Amino acid sequence: MRVSDLKEARASKAKPLKNVLLAGLYNQPRSGYEMTKWLQVAGQHCWSVEHSSVYPALRALENDGLIKSERLPGTRGPERLIYSVTDAGREELTAWVASGSPRPAIKDEQILRVLCFDLLPRETALQQIRAVRADHQAQLEFFLERQNALTEHQLGPLLVTRRGVLAEQAYIAWCDEVEEMIARRPA
Structure with a gap:
């Protein structure tokens, strides 16, 4: 497999996670930890993700201008970053939602x-x-x-x-x- 094919395969795998995170942030601004918890509750039957994948994906979304972060006081500790969707992120999320999905792969x-x-x-x-x-x-x-x-x-x-x-x-x-x-x- 060529290096460009590997990069393309990684990018196509990363994009669904980015869309899942955009969807979670569209519903409510959250911290990375709260996003992980949201995925465990709201998305447990439709999407699974490793906690360690959430933060790099959030950073990539912010670097792409699709979300923004704000430092806010924590409820029981230090400040935390709260992420929210930008107008560009909302546009990308809308386009993704409108595009439909292939039949889901079942792995049981x-x-x-x-x-x-x-x-x-x-x-x-x-x-x-x-x-x-x-x-x-x-x-x-x-x-x-x-x-x-x-x-x-x-x-x-x-x-x-x-x-x-x-x-x-x-x-x-x-x-x-x-x-x-x-x-x-x-x-």
Whole structure:
């Protein structure tokens, strides 16, 4: 692979993170730490990011003039940088939102494991799918609580949370089907 191809591949991977951060800052100015927490809560079912990637991406966005930072007193400690979207950042975010998205890639290791459940004894497979279901049930409860706290005046966060609710409900229904089918299988 050529050096220019590597740079292009890195740039295409970095751009979605920049758009995710712009989206988070569009909703509310935040510090880098708050952005990480926001991603863990609001975006956990649609985007994951390493905490260490947030700050370099924020610096790059600021260098590109898409966000600006302001030093403000911390609530329980030293000053912190609070980032907000600039007019140029809002224009770029609007263009990105308007451009649509390709079909998302699904990477679910659990589904790959289920693909090979025939290798496991029935009880082991049942234990595993029940644990997965319990995890998704807890996530569903989190989303339902969040959904109840949002109003239609917070349309974007409400719609994203609603997607999380539906995704978790579907995953739970799938787990129930898997459990029923495994339970009917000879031991």
